[in-house]
Amino acid sequence: MNILIINSGSSSIKYQLISMPSERVVCEGLIERIGSENAILKYSTDTSKLEETQAILSHKIGLLKIADLLLDPSLGVITNAAEIAIVGHRVVHGGKAFSDTSLIDASVKEKIKNLFSLAPLHNPHNLEGIELAEEIFPNAKQVAVFDTAFHHSIPEVAKRYALPKKFYENKVQVYGFHGTSHKYVSEKAIEYLQLKSSKIISIHLGNGCSMTAIKDGKSIDHSMGFAPSNGLIMGSRSGDIDHAVIFYLVETLGYTLEQVNELLIKKSGMLGLTGFSDLRDIQTEAANGNQDCILALQMNTYRIKKYIGAYAAILNGIDAIIFTAGIGENSALIREMVCTDLEFMGITLDTDKNNTRSKTLLEINKKGAYVKVLMIPTNEELEIAKQAYRLINV
Incomplete structure (x- = not known):
C-alpha cells in the first residue's frame, strides 16, 4: 500500500511516499524557504536525486511541484494517481475536537478551518494540502494526524491558564504542538535507553x-x-x-x-x-x-x-x-x-x-x-x- 505523506510547516513542505506495512521509503523530499525567490527543492529515490533552487512563492505551488515529480515520466515513482492509496497529512491544530488520527471528510475540514485563527501559519497550508490532494489523488483516502493529539495527556495543572473558569470551559487552554515529532523521538529515546x-x-x-x-x-x-x-x-x-x-x-x-x-x-x-x-x-x-x-x-x-x-x-x-x-x-x-x-x-x-x-x-x-x-x-x-x-x- 502506497501512502503519500504531506508535512507542511510554516515555510517548508516535507514529503515521503512510503510503502506500508514494510515502511520502505519509495521517494522523499523537501521544499525549504517557501515564499522566497531562492526556495530549495529536493527530491530523491533509490535511483535518482534532484536538488534545485527556484522561486516557490506559495505552499500551493510547492505541492503542485511535488505532484509533478511523483508522476514525472523519467523521475517519477508512480504512473498514475490511483497508485496512491492514502494521503496522510500533518495538521498542526486539532483543538479539543481531535485527540486521535482522523479520516478526513467535510466535517473534519470545516473544523480544521475553524482553527485557522489559532494556527495561522500552519492550518491554512494544511487544509490547502488536503484539498489539493483530494483533486490530484481522488481515489485515495485522506487522513489527518494532529500535532496536538500527543499533548492531550498534559494534566490540568499545566494546561490551565490563570483565567476565570468560563474561559477554560470555552476551550482556552494549552494544546501543545509538534506532537507527532515529540512522540516519535521520545519513543526512540526510550527504546534506546x-x-x-x-x-x-x-x-x-x-x-x-x-x-x-x-x-x-x-x-x-x-x-x-x-x-x-x-x-x-x-x-x-x-x-x-x-x-x-x-x-x-x-x-x-x-x-x-x-x-x-x-x-x-x-x-x-x-x-x-x-x-x-x-x-x-x-x-x-x-x-x-x-x-x-x-x-x-x-x-x-x-x-x-x-x-x-x-x-x-x-x-x-x-x-x-x-x-x-x-x-x-x-x-x-x-x-x-x-x-x-x-x-x-x-x-x-x-x-x-x-x-x-x-x-x-x-x-x-x-x-x-x-x-x-x-x-x-x-x-x-x-x-x-x-x-x-x-x-x-x-
Whole structure:
C-alpha cells in the first residue's frame, strides 16, 4: 500500500511516499524557504536525486511541484494517481475536537478551518494540502494526524491558564504542538535507553520551535500553548512575551490588533532580531562578526536553557534531553550553546561527538554523563504513515 505523506510547516513542505506495512521509503523530499525567490527543492529515490533552487512563492505551488515529480515520466515513482492509496497529512491544530488520527471528510475540514485563527501559519497550508490532494489523488483516502493529539495527556495543572473558569470551559487552554515529532523521538529515546520509567525533555528546533516534558512516554508539559506562537524564540515568531507589550503597541504606538498579530508571528523571532529567518544564514553572519546575529543566538539558546531548568523541576530530574528537527539535528553550535554551563545538572557534551554528522540516533554526551544528550532525527512522515495505516486497516 502506497501512502503519500504531506508535512507542511510554516515555510517548508516535507514529503515521503512510503510503502506500508514494510515502511520502505519509495521517494522523499523537501521544499525549504517557501515564499522566497531562492526556495530549495529536493527530491530523491533509490535511483535518482534532484536538488534545485527556484522561486516557490506559495505552499500551493510547492505541492503542485511535488505532484509533478511523483508522476514525472523519467523521475517519477508512480504512473498514475490511483497508485496512491492514502494521503496522510500533518495538521498542526486539532483543538479539543481531535485527540486521535482522523479520516478526513467535510466535517473534519470545516473544523480544521475553524482553527485557522489559532494556527495561522500552519492550518491554512494544511487544509490547502488536503484539498489539493483530494483533486490530484481522488481515489485515495485522506487522513489527518494532529500535532496536538500527543499533548492531550498534559494534566490540568499545566494546561490551565490563570483565567476565570468560563474561559477554560470555552476551550482556552494549552494544546501543545509538534506532537507527532515529540512522540516519535521520545519513543526512540526510550527504546534506546531501555528504561521502564523515563524523564525526558524533547527539544524540537526548526523554523518553529518547541519543548516537551515527557514522563513515562506521555507529554506532561509543553512550551507552546493555545496557539503555536509562544515559548521558544523561533524563525519569525517571538515566543514568550509580556502581554502588556501588546497593549502598549496598540494604545501608545497606534498599531492595530491585526498589525500586532502579524508582527509577533511573521516579523519577530530570529527574523526580527537579525533580518534573517534561516538559522544557517544567522550562524554565517555571526561567524563574520555580526553583533545582532551573535546576540540572537545567545538569546535563542538562553530561552531553551530556561525551559530545561523548568522541566527538570517538574520531572524531578532528567534521564535524557533530545535535540531534533532541522536545527536540532544539524546545528552543532546551537547544541553546544544550549548544553554549556549545565554541568551541575549532569549535562556534559562531547565536542567531537557533537560535531559528528549522523542520520541516525547519536549519543553526544561525555562518557559516563548522568544525563544522556541525544540527537535523534525526527521522522514525522513515518509516524504519520504508521498512524494512517493503522486507522485504515484496523
